[in-house]
Amino acid sequence: MMRTARLRAISSFLPDAVLSNDTLADLYPGWSAEKILEKTGVRERRIAAPGETAADLAYGAALKLFAEAGVEPGEIDFLLFCTQAPDYILPTTACLLQARLGLRQDCGALDFNLGCSGFVYGLALAKGLIESRAANRVLLLTADTYSRFIHPGDKSVRTLFGDGAAASLIEAVETDRVMIGPFVFGTDGRGASNLMVPTGAARRARDAETAAETTDESGNVRSLDNLYMNGGAIVAFTLRAVPAAIDKLLVTAGLSLDDIDLFVFHQASAFILDKLRGKIGIPPERFVVELETCGNTVSSTIPIALERQVGQPTGDRLAMLVGFGVGYSWAAACVRL
Amino acid sequence: MSAFREGLAEIFEIPPAEIGPDFSLIDNNWDSLAIVSVIALVDECENLMLDGPALAKCETVADIEALIAKARGD
Numbered sequence: 001m002m003r004t005a006r007l008r009a010i011s012s013f014l015p016d017a018v019l020s021n022d023t024l025a026d027l028y029p030g031w032s033a034e035k036i037l038e039k040t041g042v043r044e045r046r047i048a049a050p051g052e053t054a055a056d057l058a059y060g061a062a063l064k065l066f067a068e069a070g071v072e073p074g075e076i077d078f079l080l081f082c083t084q085a086p087d088y089i090l091p092t093t094a095c096l097l098q099a100r101l102g103l104r105q106d107c108g109a110l111d112f113n114l115g116c117s118g119f120v121y122g123l124a125l126a127k128g129l130i131e132s133r134a135a136n137r138v139l140l141l142t143a144d145t146y147s148r149f150i151h152p153g154d155k156s157v158r159t160l161f162g163d164g165a166a167a168s169l170i171e172a173v174e175t176d177r178v179m180i181g182p183f184v185f186g187t188d189g190r191g192a193s194n195l196m197v198p199t200g201a202a203r204r205a206r207d208a209e210t211a212a213e214t215t216d217e218s219g220n221v222r223s224l225d226n227l228y229m230n231g232g233a234i235v236a237f238t239l240r241a242v243p244a245a246i247d248k249l250l251v252t253a254g255l256s257l258d259d260i261d262l263f264v265f266h267q268a269s270a271f272i273l274d275k276l277r278g279k280i281g282i283p284p285e286r287f288v289v290e291l292e293t294c295g296n297t298v299s300s301t302i303p304i305a306l307e308r309q310v311g312q313p314t315g316d317r318l319a320m321l322v323g324f325g326v327g328y329s330w331a332a333a334c335v336r337l
Numbered sequence: 338m339s340a341f342r343e344g345l346a347e348i349f350e351i352p353p354a355e356i357g358p359d360f361s362l363i364d365n366n367w368d369s370l371a372i373v374s375v376i377a378l379v380d381e382c383e384n385l386m387l388d389g390p391a392l393a394k395c396e397t398v399a400d401i402e403a404l405i406a407k408a409r410g411d
Contacts, residue, residue, distance in 0.1 A: 039370055156369045218368040232389025235373040239380050275377045
């Protein structure tokens with residue numbers, strides 16, 4: 001028997017407002033609601049209310065987790081918050097959430113800024129904290145509100161992304177098998193400018209010049225203050241990096257594709273998931289697709305897909321989780337669910 | 338008809354017979370979605386990753402095929 005970390009429970013939380021394909025089709029000439037669904041796999045996405053932040057969504061997810069998993073806030077001894085939309089430049093949003101959730105004052109708390117790879121990174125951080133005996137119970141919160149960054153006239157991203165959050169509980173367990181891991185990680189900062197909000201932090205402040213709108217050759221409107229995605233570059237990166245990461249993980253784990261019960265990838269879009277599945281050769285019945293009613297929620301797509309399609313962890317199934325995107329950053333892990 | 342041209346016909350939602358070297362991309366919704374679809378198609382058919390910005394500048398099917406030949410090192 002050994003002390004190891006396991007994923008015990010997941011609860012997700014979405015904002016109330018719905019942005020449907022019908023609404024978007026009215027705005028974008030030449031795009032029908034059916035075409036948007038066919039190309040993206042998304043029928044509707046949820047959008048945070050004015051004034052509702054990623055931290056608010058994470059708070060909602062944490063309360064739901066406490067209720068559903070029967071956990072008391074006082075049992076948490078480390079909070080990890082993954083977001084790209086912190087409440088403030090400083091202080092750390094995780095500190096605000098510690099107080100708001102009523103976590104103990106001897107609880108560690110930190111933010112980490114990652115997008116689509118964030119959940120898998122969070123599992124790695126939680127495992128490290130638990131197996132080094134720095135913590136027994138880690139609350140991993142993932143939340144993003146990309147809708148805040150998206151120009152309403154940019155169909156290339158508005159059709160894909162939705163706001164949302166997930167809370168995951170990772171805890172120490174005495175067992176004879178590894179429950180989380182191994183991991184592989186990847187980073188290529190040369191791709192940073194292909195998925196980016198260029199202004200609003202220390203490198204470039206927002207001003208009248210950065211707010212000037214431009215229209216690209218596909219008719220999408222945005223300014224430097226908005227999210228920009230170079231779809232072609234992101235697809236090329238994904239089709240190159242993800243299969244290679246999976247090969248590396250399988251070698252590291254000493255497994256083959258057939259040994260994996262479930263593949264749960266970052267739910268980027270139905271298009272890219274389909275291309276990845278075909279390229280890697282994963283049978284559809286073992287490949288989870290879950291974005292029709294929530295869209296791409298960035299760091300929360302994997303836990304939302306797990307909660308909705310796999311159910312709460314029992315430890316009986318071996319899943320491969322793969323996050324990839326903004327950075328570029330990617331990470332893959334085997335996890336017993 | 339190559340798998341590549343059949344794939345193009347599917348992307349542009351037209352009969353495969355209409356896809357020839359002179360087929361105009363710019364007259365047929367050559368938008369970001371079509372571009373990412375062609376990148377994935379070329380990866381699938383040719384095991385080659387085309388450069389997005391260079392692909393966006395293509396105006397005809399012949400231009401894409403020239404880009405593929407270049408990427409292949411022909």
